[in-house]
Amino acid sequence: MKPAVDTGKHFINGDIACAEGAIAAGCLFFGGYPITPATEVAEHMSERLPHVGGTYIQMEDEIAAMTSILGGAWTGKKTMTATSGPGFSLMMETVGLAIVTETPCVVVNVQRGGPSTGLPTQGAQADMMQAKWGSHGDYEIIALAPSSPQEMFDLTITAFNLSEKYRTPVFIMSDEIVGHMSEKVVIPKKEAIKTISRIQPRGKKNNFHPFKPGPNGVAPMPSIGQGYKVHVTGLTHDEKGYPVMSVDTQAEMMERLLGKIRNNLDDIIMTDQYLLDDADIVIVSYGVSSRTSYTAVDMAREQGIKAGLLRLITVWPFPDRLIKELALRVKGFITVEINMGQISREVERCAGYKAPSYLAGHPGGAVVPPEQVISIMKEAF
Amino acid sequence: MGSPAVKKEVPVPHPLEDLVRMERIPHIWCSGCGTGSVFTACLTAMKNTGINYDDFAMVSGIGCSGRGAGYINIDSFHTTHGRAIPFATGIKMARPETNVIVFSGDGDLFAIGGNHFIHAARRNMDITVICVNNFIYGMTGGQAAATTPHEAKSSTSMGGNPESPFNLPLLAYAAGATYVARWTMLHSRDLADSIEEAINHKGFSFVEALSPCPINYGRRNKQKPLDTLREYHANTIIKNNADPGELGIDFKQKVILGKFVDIEKPSHDEQYHRLYHETSTKS
Structure with missing residues (x-):
């Protein structure tokens, strides 16, 4: 074993x-x-x-x-x-x-x-x-x-x-x-290896509220058989877990669900940055595409282009703030991904009118060759 | 004659009050609906087993009877449409000591959720499935279901249902269920006894409970609430061990009730434990 x-x-x-x-x-x-x-x-x-x-x-x-x-x-x-x-x-x-x-x-x-x-x-x-x-x-x-x-x-x-x-x-x-x-x-x-397990409730089991957030915005979660007698539903529900068909309950629930992610972005968002400090052109990539993107950065640097890589380890939630900050100081972005424009649109959204954003995409079945990234880079900037 | 004496009402707790989320009462079920009677039979059965309530879990899908999980005062889950059985399967396999009851309707269990039903039966998954069969999609206003009788009217078959309904006990038996019974909500004691047996049965148990929907089925099919109950009384016969092939529902003939299947066979969690946990600790 x-x-x-x-x-x-x-x-x-x-x-x-x-x-x-x-x-x-x-x-x-x-x-x-x-x-x-x-x-x-x-x-x-x-x-x-x-x-x-x-x-x-x-x-x-x-x-x-x-x-x-x-x-x-x-x-x-x-x-x-x-x-x-x-x-x-x-x-x-x-x-x-x-x-x-x-x-x-x-x-x-x-x-x-x-x-x-x-x-x-x-x-x-x-x-x-x-x-x-x-x-x-x-x-x-x-x-x-x-x-x-x-x-x-x-x-x-x-x-x-x-x-x-x-x-x-x-x-x-x-x-x-x-x-x-x-x-x-x-x-x-x-x-x-650091492992985390959900926070379990402590104390009184009667009238327990399984959706009442704790200090970090997340509610402790009981398990079946512990005696908390939880009710769990896909309907809009209050902190007790009971369905309530009201605008106010919907708003409270949505705030809870979105808030626990949106208020903890620094903890959730992970990136890897390669030669980004002095970069004029930022390649944004993730997953397998980032492997060719490192090569593309090296090839660009050899040719005297100041390229850098922002590799998204966490893709969602998206690092809006980071892209917005970069957009204020770089010439532009190229997103490398094996699709015809998905995360590139997010980059474009965050860059706004501050910096142009391009796609080095692929319809699927193979990686984006670094040469394709370089040629888009040369054409665009 | 003087004025009638004012009787002071002493509230007597309902015998099943400990199993009901009383703060959620009144429930949403319409007058004349049979779901409450089936629900009562289910709670009675649970109580009669003597099993600690914390060792139960109830899972429902979507629909009128799917609201059952919202009223029972145990760990209870109101899931997506048709998916109560795979949710229950996850609970059972991750915590086999749980007695998992699926309480849901015919539309949920046999149309959108039909695939899950046959596979849970095939695996002999040790869960109890209670189907409140009202022959119609009640919650959405009375559309034809996989159980609607041939030529019956529904909001999507006003000219009569061109399709034929499932024979649910036959389907359950053919798929591998090891306990199968059918009652109506009028046969409340038989139903409760059957559900108790089903809970105690090791393996996949299925209880079909025929139940009126006067608002969305009866109204269109010229059946007043009491007519339906009269039919449950007059046009049914109890025939235990009847051939599942003969269990199609036609109230012009006699509808057969009773216990049809009760087979001993190792359940899925027992088989998995024997083949994987016992051997992996040896090797």
Whole structure:
């Protein structure tokens, strides 16, 4: 039997590293459904979970997989599912239920080319806006974008920590290339891994309010069987969890749901900045596209262009303030991503009229070559 | 004759009050609706099992009977339309000691949620599914459902339903349910006893409870509330162990009630534990 934290150096692909990260983070329940290129996450979880006393179940579709992890989460366990585009679409209604019921869970999307069945075995980053807006209604979501198998391990742990801390679903927006790429992954010692678990309520169980925020804006979360007799509903509800069909309750609930993310941006937003301090031209990228973007920055610098990279590790919530500040001092932005313009629009929105913003995109199936970034750079600036 | 003596009313607590979120009463169910009677039978059954209420969880989907989870005073979950069963599955597999009851309607469980029902039955997932079958989508105003009788009128089939309804006990049996029963809300004791048996049954248990919707089904089909109940009384027969194939609902014939399936078979959580947890601790 392997321990929960399989300390050591491994040569594994991103999907397996993601599963190992989940186990190391303390995940004990996985509701799965096979889909290329995310299947290896489910396969590895089905093998690993029993070693740590956890449970894998293969559900009948992605709707059921997503719903099962919410039921699992209310028993007090950390839960996860993994999918790709078509499954991600099916999960969207339930993602809204997770948000409104403040149920922590982690959803992995190993993106492939779309729309529809698209390119099952080839990568893309075209579900980025779906991650933000795919479920109906207004909400904030947390989405992380790993760029290597090592980050699939590390950021899966971060995803669980953020989801437990803020009682919200967290997306890992990976892609086929990172998911299927094998690289060295270093799994540290158990003591070196920081894990966070949801705050449990203490004290009186009678008339407990499971949606009454604590000091950080997040309500302590009881588990099934503890005697708190919670009622959890997808209807607009008050702090007690009871449905109230009123404008005021809707406003209070929305403020609570949005506030816990919007008031903690500094804690949630993570970026990596490469040669950005003196940069005139900022490449914005994330996930696998950031790998070619580092090369593009180096190539530009060799040619005397002062380029720098802003790599988004957290894509949602978006680092508005950072882009707005950069827009005041740089010549402009180029967003590198495997889609025809999604995050580039966010960059454009934040840059406003202060600095121009361009897209180095790709319709899907391959990475954006650094040469394409350089040629857009030369043409634009 | 003098003025009538003013009787001072002493409030007597309802015997199921400890299981009801009294602050949420009155409920939303219409006069003449049968959901409350099925709900009462369910609470009575839970009480009669003697199981600690904290070891129960109720999950509902969307619709009139889907509001059940909002009135019961235990850990209770009102989920999305059709998804009560996968939510319940997640609870059961992550915490097998929980007695999970799905309380929902025919539209929720058998149209939008039909796929989840057959797979939970196939797995012999140890949950109890109670279906309040009122033959119609009540909450949205009376549209045809997967249970609406052939030629019955609904707001989307004013010329008569061209489709045929599911035989729910047959569907449950064919999919692998190991406990299947059908009652009407009028047979309140049989229904409560059956639900109690279903809760105590290890494996997937299904209880169908026929229940009137006078507002959205009866009105269009020239059935007054009491007519429906009279039909439940006069046009039903109890036939335990009846062939599930004979259980189609046609009130012109006799509608068969009773317990049709009660099979012992290891449940999904038992199988998983045996194959994965016991072996992985050995190796």
